[in-house]
Amino acid sequence: MYGSSRALPRRNTRQRSAIRDVFEHAERPLTVEEAHAALVARLPRAGIATVYRTVAAMVAQGGLVPVEMPGEPVRYERADIAHHHHFRCEACRRVFDLSGCIEGLRALAPPRFRVRDHSVTLYGTCANCGPA
Amino acid sequence: MYGSSRALPRRNTRQRSAIRDVFEHAERPLTVEEAHAALVARLPRAGIATVYRTVAAMVAQGGLVPVEMPGEPVRYERADIAHHHHFRCEACRRVFDLSGCIEGLRALAPPRFRVRDHSVTLYGTCANCGPA
DNA sequence: CTGATAACGATAGCACGTTATCATTATGAA
DNA sequence: TTCATAATGATAACGTGCTATCGTTATCAG
Incomplete structure (x- = not known):
């Protein structure tokens, strides 16, 4: 996993704030692919690896939680939503x-x-x- | 999938009846690997492909149902258990x-x-x- | 019992989601 | 503004679970 043995992010890049924004305004849990699609709408050159890296960091920091469904890629949503x-x-x-x-x-x-x-x-x- | 475009089994092999027996006596849903381990205890030369094939056929025939959990291999159990x-x-x-x-x-x-x-x-x- | 062939066992190949690699870009402290 | 380096983007590589392939084995109709 990106998050496990990796230092936390130090720089505020356009990509990171855009990804944070995508999840902030999402109305439902998003897969990495869905988040990437939303990101590309704003930053067309953004790569999917950046989404994987940023999502892993946000999960490590407690800002996102995974939503897992059988046979589906993991989705993520804000951790501050009630149970x-x-x-x-x-x-x-x-x-x-x-x-x-x-x-x-x-x-x-x-x-x-x-x-x-x-x-x-x-x-x-x-x-x-x-x-x- | 093994089951989708495959003819139903015609022969009663040792392997098939042993696999049926494994699920018949299982107290919980089993992965293909778990079922294979139980099968090998009785038929040491049995291969895992046979378990995949037989399980797919049993699902197609309605005798087994899949039990899926996120991030886990599919498990199978008898279809005749109550909800x-x-x-x-x-x-x-x-x-x-x-x-x-x-x-x-x-x-x-x-x-x-x-x-x-x-x-x-x-x-x-x-x-x-x-x-x- | 015999023989056609269903089924087997071993394993190569595949699909998918994810992670690693590395040359390039851009952040931000000084 | 500079420049060390964090972070990016493209993509190769990986792991896991499953399926296909193919030479060999064993079932069962006749």
Whole structure:
């Protein structure tokens, strides 16, 4: 991983502030590729390696958290959002934030199993993709 | 994928019945590698490609279903188990079945989002791995 | 039992997301 | 403004999980 044995960034480059801005204004978790696409709209010569490097640094600094879904590239979103879960649209493959959570999840675990965290994901079609 | 454009199996080989048996008696979802390890205990010369092929066929026939977790190889379990969810031990990395489900998950979705399915996963330490 | 061939086992090849490399660019302290 | 060097961009290389290939083995209809 870029972040593991790497010094934290020291210089404020155009690329970094643009990438920070992309995640700041994102309405949903973004893959590195999605973030790169948004970045290129502003800095056409920006490379994807820079996005990987910057995202890794932001995760290391605690500004971003990964959002992982099976069979999908990792997405990232701002770490300061309240506890929530995700919805994945099976049509456009985008991932959306849901607000709130559900009680009683821990009760599903058998005795002597210690629950540290949980994830809830809904699958279906988003408002845009609508019913078939 | 092995299963997509492949004819269904016609012969009953030692390997196939052994693999079926492994999943029949498994207490939790198994990766192909785990299933192969169990197979080799009985048929030492068995190759992992056979497990991939057989698992794909069993999925195509509806006997197995995939259990996917981010950043993990796909696991498989019998398709005839009742609706349930999973627990992943962060220490031994094994995945366990939980029984039962939770009400009210659909309510998390925004209006006009259509929910077709959901997944709930708990993370923590299993009874074997215990508290630190 | 025999033989056509399904299936096997070993392993090369592939796809994908990610990381390393390195010549070039541009930041920012002095 | 200068210039040491952090950071970039292009792309090669990597790791992992899975699939294809192909010579060999073993199933099972006849």
